Amino acid sequence: MLALLSLIMDAFRIGSFVGYQACVSIMLGVYPVVHALHTVSQVHFLWFHIKDVIKRYETCERFGVIHAVFTNLLLWSNGVMTEAEHALNDHKRRLSALGYFNFTV
Numbered sequence: 001m002l003a004l005l006s007l008i009m010d011a012f013r014i015g016s017f018v019g020y021q022a023c024v025s026i027m028l029g030v031y032p033v034v035h036a037l038h039t040v041s042q043v044h045f046l047w048f049h050i051k052d053v054i055k056r057y058e059t060c061e062r063f064g065v066i067h068a069v070f071t072n073l074l075l076w077s078n079g080v081m082t083e084a085e086h087a088l089n090d091h092k093r094r095l096s097a098l099g100y101f102n103f104t105v
Contacts, residue, residue: 002072003043009079010036035075042068 010032017029046068049061 003039006039006075007036010039038071042072 013032014029017024017032021029045064050065
């Protein structure tokens with residue numbers, strides 16, 4: 001479910017890049033594509049190889065699962081921080097539109 005939502009978010013980011021590609025960096029278009037490929041490869045690994053991890057308990061396979069979990073956790077944290085930054089910038093913009101120019105955050 002989270003992978004599907006992540007892919008939808010990546011599609012929106014790619015669409016946003018296509019709409020504003022004359023104004024923004026190429027990395028804003030490359031990152032969602034790479035993230036989508038990463039998400040698809042992780043889902044493939046977890047769906048088709050988790051039986052091997054559970055049955056064998058080999059060190060390399062356990063490392064792969066733990067790596068996938070923590071990579072997803074870091075990507076989720078990155079998304080939360082990005083959205084929080086956008087919300088804070090919007091709040092600062094609204095305050096400055098109301099005349100509150102001298103504020104610290």
